[in-house]
Amino acid sequence: MKNNYNISVLLFLGLLINTSCVSKKEMIYFQDIDGVEINETIKKYEPKIQEGDILNINVSAIDAMAAAPFNLYEGTGIGTPKPITYLVNSDGEINIPVLGKIKVEGFTTKQITTNLTNKLKSDYIKNPIVNIRLINFKVTVLGEVKAPGTYPVLNERVSIIEAIGMAGDLTIQGERSTVMLIREQEGKRKSVTIDLTNKKIFNSPYYYLAQNDVIYVAPNKAKINSSAVGSNAGIIISSISALISLIAILTR
Structure with a gap:
């Protein structure tokens, strides 16, 4: 039974490693950034005043x-x-x-x-x-960042990169390719998805943030999968042990 238990542990560890793998390509920001020319409109961006400012x-x-x-x-x-x-x-x-x-x-x-x-x-x-x-320009950064919260902006201009930097950067479990930006303008709320791994971000109309923007970083698949495994670890180990014991009995 000791050998069977060791096998179950190894199987569980294998499953955990498999669900925790994140490729290098999913982790690196601004890939192939060389030669990117910033659009003149982006360079001259200024926030527009909104109701409640x-x-x-x-x-x-x-x-x-x-x-x-x-x-x-x-x-x-x-x-x-x-x-x-x-x-x-x-x-x-x-x-x-x-x-x-x-x-x-x-x-x-x-x-x-x-x-x-x-x-x-x-x-x-x-x-x-x-x-x-x-004087009340602020942005909110939530989700898989090291220091989620609401941050004041003193110079009326902040990029999504700077805002994430203020929040301590994404954690290793943060999904870099589908960062959500929520913005409210003229009484309407809309959301867009931003890919931090793509160099096109530097010419995105959402590169600079508007006052009261909300950034949400979702957990990546590895974090989601590891959370599911972690919450059911005891059941998984018990199930694997029972299966191995049954196989051992049937193959005697």
């Missing part, structure tokens, strides 16, 4: 008194006043002092800056300087 807007000029009405601050207590931020409402607008409601949804911060500068210059301030920042 929060903007920080500062207006300055040589004449500080002329710019003051366009800069509101929270509270009047001790300490440095905190500038009021602007939440993009369900109509895609923000409400700026003096100027009133301004449509911002669907525009980049650069385009909004140009628009506000022109409005101020034409009627209110000589040579205004407008600075706009999107």
Whole structure:
């Protein structure tokens, strides 16, 4: 029976190794990357403002008194006043002092800056300087990564590669060829599949992420199969032992 048990263990280990195998091709990122030229549109990518975004807007000029009405601050207590931020409402607008409601949804911060500068210059301030920042840009990375979570992005631009890097990279059990990107735009949610092993990712329209994007890395087949084997290991060993014992009895 000892020999039979040893055989069952060897069979089980063989089964475990077989379900845990991952090829080199499935693990390597950006294969055959040499010679890839980045599309000009991708190079110039800028995120567009969406409903629910929060903007920080500062207006300055040589004449500080002329710019003051366009800069509101929270509270009047001790300490440095905190500038009021602007939440993009369900109509895609923000409400700026003096100027009133301004449509911002669907525009980049650069385009909004140009628009506000022109409005101020034409009627209110000589040579205004407008600075706009999107302050609640964040992305979420879930699944087979070392540190899943939600990550803030300070510079309003982050690639899927950088986001995965912030999450500590994929684990060895992560499926690299079918990473899911979930994005919500204009009230509609869509998902796309991205192959991190393919060099075409560098020219994908989804290479750079939009605010609130969600990345999900599914477990690969080896992880799924090993999980199934692990949860039923006792049953598998018992079944194999019983089968070998039966064969031993029948072949005596």
